[in-house]
Amino acid sequence: MAREITQKRKIVNTLVAWTIGFLIFFPILWTVLTSFKTEAQAISDPPVFLFFDWTLENYAIVQERSDYARFLWNSVIIAVGSTVLGTIISVPAAWSMAFVPSKKTKDILLWMLSTKMLPAVGVLYPIYLIFIELGLLDTKVGLVAVMTLINLPIIVWMLYTYFREIPGEILEAARMDGATLRDEIIHVLTPMAIPGIASTVLLNIILAWNEAFWTLNLTAAKAAPLTAFIASYSSPEGLFYAKLSAASTMAIAPILILGWFSQKQLVRGLTFGAVK
């Protein structure tokens, strides 16, 4: 009897959840579908869902006309470059805060977090000016630098919460056995820290890839990543739905795939360990 009720409830749950999930996901699905249509089919009334002549020509045209690969390359350099750089700077900092905590550690961590809360628009002109003076405007180097700095607090925080979960006793034991600081780091800590570092890197690549304030304001033609490339479709060109969809699909596909792997880290990373 009770079993039957739970079975019924499970069916209802499944139906409701799948329906809502489909609705939430629909804009993405629709974009991907439209990217395989011709421009005429993309705006046909009534809309066509699956039964159209699938074509890849939009992808070819987007690449040919606007050199999509260049924007993709800029996105990769900026997202990966800033994440790697940020991680190299953050690992020692997070390591020392997790294993050699002092009275000030908490204050430093909270202060780092507070720099993340600084609204970008409040410092837009100073950064713009510094970029002009240093010749960094519309360069990948400049954007990697900014992206490293804005994500540094998140990287330090995430690494810190992961490192803190590594039991301190293991370090003590290694020290007793006469391990030097270097041995400690290479043979004991690194293997245990790798999963945490990997998750941190993953989430930060996603954040940097999607960042759309500095990338829009500090780049023009040369260093523009995909965020800026897509923004250029807000002109009448965006009315070519099939091409807009192809460009969009290519811009979101890599990160969607990475994102699905990082769901768990997302919660920890974006709540600074406040929700686990």
Next chain:
Amino acid sequence: MATQHSRSAARLMMAPAVILLLGWMLVPLIMTLYFSFKKYLPLRGGDLGWVGFDNYARFVSSSSFWPSVQATLLIVGGVLLITLVLGVLLALLLDQPMWGQGVVRILFIAPFFIMPTVSALVWKNMFMDPVNGLFAHLWKAFGAQPVEWLSEASLPSIILIISWRWLPFATLILLTAIQSLDSEQLEAAEMDGASPLARFGHIILPHLSRAITVVLLIQTIFLLSVFAEIFVTTQGSFGTRTLTYLIYQRVLESQNVGLGSAGGVFAIILANIVAIFLMRIVGKNLDA
């Protein structure tokens, strides 16, 4: 215990991150403060001298200030309301037993990974376009007049676009919090005859209160600086000019740096007020 030697090593290891962030925070902040007290028009004469609090007074008394505060509050408030209410409901739903939970979770979360410029443009052109958008087709199918979403209902449209991106975030965090709830407590309540509503009100909601606060504060900070969604849709017209967008226009479009910087100082103060509350919660958690 940590030795003197490891203490100084630790300090050295922290130094690069601390120094970089200190520079990143202080240099632009001081420059913004400096500009905010100057009449500074890079394209029309450059630095025209000190003006005291003139920029602050002019920024606040300009006719676009209060509408921008209103737009900001409506967008932030609207998105928070939608994402928190729906987020709790969806998290409760996802916590129930069902088939294909893993796949459904992925469908729910996906929008958070979409580039803001992509989501804004897809919504603007493919859904909200009054001629070829999917909504227009839908409206016509029911014999209704298609709506010019981004001009006639600009604020709700922007709120929808932004909520679509942040609802998954709220759902995911609230789901994580629900899953950490002790199921025995719920079963005990059920056996004592507590109705589902009572169980929600007396056990689940109190348990979620901290996660809800965290979502509220983090989203507020991000939402106060929403930019791309407005940049590629309305460009701040039709009542969607938020404080962030207004400052952006003053600084980069009309190149009135003094005025924009004064606005920037307001934005920084506003964000800090929210940040203080968030830091308190995060700090408490750090002690635990």
